[in-house]
Amino acid sequence: MIEGQAPDIGEMVLHHTADAWTIDLYPIGAIHLPRWADVHVGTLTLNLSPTKHVVYLALAALLVFLTMWLAGRSLRRQRAGEQSPKGFAAAIEGMVLFVRDDIAIANIGENGAKFAPFVMSLFFFILYSNLLGLLPWGASPTGNLAVTASLAILTFLTVEIGGMIQLGTRGYLGTIFPHVPGMHGPGAVAFSLFMAPVEILGKLVKPFALAVRLFGNMTAGHFVILSLFGIIFLFGDIQGWNWAIGGLTAVLVVGVMMLELIVAFLQAYVFALLSAVFIGMMQHEH
Amino acid sequence: MYLALLASSEGAAGAPMSPFEVNFGLFFWTWIVFGMLFLLLKKYAWPAILSMTEQREETIRRHLGEAEEAHAKAQALLAEQQKLLGESRTQAQAIMAEAKSAAEKERAVAVQKTREEQDQLLARARREIAAEGEKARQELRREAVDLSLAAASKLIGERLSADADKKIVLDYLASLEKSH
Structure with a gap:
């Protein structure tokens, strides 16, 4: 990086994990994304200029769509030829069916098939976003709190609106103002009112945990990898040891990368699974 | 959150x-x-x-429904059959019992009738025997009269007037009968 002076590893780590207005493709060059003026919505100031994470978000979506579309096309062709699915299409079908049957339907229940497209989209979108961060020049949009928060809000809305449709107005209000069986009269009303803030907090904590968990896992992984790379810059100029330090760091980074590969799948799984569990809990609330 | 907002505006x-x-x-x-x-x-x-899986699921669901329906139908049929079987069994038993009692009655009637006929036959036979006996006795008596008359006429060698003789013999025979 910066030669001749002590590198600021902390700054480097933050720089590489943070969102940016440019996509750094060093040493080929850099793409400067367009900057738009701020938009004021009420008291909130929004800047809708696309960032690096927006580009990778779109890239992840595009790749998910291409994967699924191609898999679907070849599955359709294989079935038309009376063949059993094979190769890439069979692998994708297996994964999609796993998400549909063992994550969505297994946790949501009889309405699982209705919510399955949401859970499947969520899983593969997060998975691809996670994996993009492991590529050279790549970035994980899921390492951005705004992205994970907006995905968690989608889950939150799905849970709550799905609950309203399934339970009806009365049933849904029962999830905010709980009724304890066997309690009657003003005592029950007072208890319901007392419990309402707790229930609302419970509803909000779930998506909050989803957002922070995904963000934390992805960011932490990048921190570890970048910090390990930092060892090279800190100690790489020790004469006679530079190859050893470089080699050791490379081995460590490969190890952590492997771990990150698992984490990328695991966190996509956890996000999709918990979304399905929350939807299912709401669907079966009585 | 506040710090984050601050950072955002800086960004x-x-x-x-x-x-x-x-x-x-x-x-x-x-x-x-x-x-x-x-x-x-x-x-x-x-x-x-998912089309394949969904089709398969739909097929399985339909088959399950059909199997359940068929099972219910079979159960209903079985119950009906068993009811019918039970009914026919009791009916058969009733018929058999009826037939047995009818046969018994018939037999009793037949036996009774036979006995009556037998009795009647016996009675008639007895009556006929009695009548025959009486007839034979009278015949014998007449024969005896005639014989004794013939014997008497031969014995005395003179013909008595038939009616007067007959009267004497008859009186004799009557006396004989009285003495018996």
Whole structure:
């Protein structure tokens, strides 16, 4: 990086994990994304200029769509030829069916098939976003709190609106103002009112945990990898040891990368699974 | 949250961003990108991938329903058959019992009738025997009269007037009968 002076590893780590207005493709060059003026919505100031994470978000979506579309096309062709699915299409079908049957339907229940497209989209979108961060020049949009928060809000809305449709107005209000069986009269009303803030907090904590968990896992992984790379810059100029330090760091980074590969799948799984569990809990609330 | 907002406004101003800031513009982008992905996948990808499984599930569900229906039908049929069988069994038993009692009655009637006929026959036979006996006795008596008359006439050698003789013999015979 910066030669001749002590590198600021902390700054480097933050720089590489943070969102940016440019996509750094060093040493080929850099793409400067367009900057738009701020938009004021009420008291909130929004800047809708696309960032690096927006580009990778779109890239992840595009790749998910291409994967699924191609898999679907070849599955359709294989079935038309009376063949059993094979190769890439069979692998994708297996994964999609796993998400549909063992994550969505297994946790949501009889309405699982209705919510399955949401859970499947969520899983593969997060998975691809996670994996993009492991590529050279790549970035994980899921390492951005705004992205994970907006995905968690989608889950939150799905849970709550799905609950309203399934339970009806009365049933849904029962999830905010709980009724304890066997309690009657003003005592029950007072208890319901007392419990309402707790229930609302419970509803909000779930998506909050989803957002922070995904963000934390992805960011932490990048921190570890970048910090390990930092060892090279800190100690790489020790004469006679530079190859050893470089080699050791490379081995460590490969190890952590492997771990990150698992984490990328695991966190996509956890996000999709918990979304399905929350939807299912709401669907079966009585 | 407040710090993050602060960082966001700095980011918008062009300063280097931190990974911990929240750029609310990204909410908009994430929703747009995810929403488009969701709709496109739902329209172009999931049906192709899941069609087979969904068809299979539908078939299995239909087969299960049909099997259940068939099972219920079979159960109903079985119950009906068993009811019918039971009914016919009791009916057969009733018929048999009836037949047995009818036969018994018939036999009793026949026996009774036979006995009566026998008795009648016996009575008639007895009556006839008695009548025959009486007839024979009278015949014998007449024969005896005639014989004794013939013998007497031969013995005395003179013919008595038949009616007067007859009277004498008859009186004699009557006396004989009295003495017996």
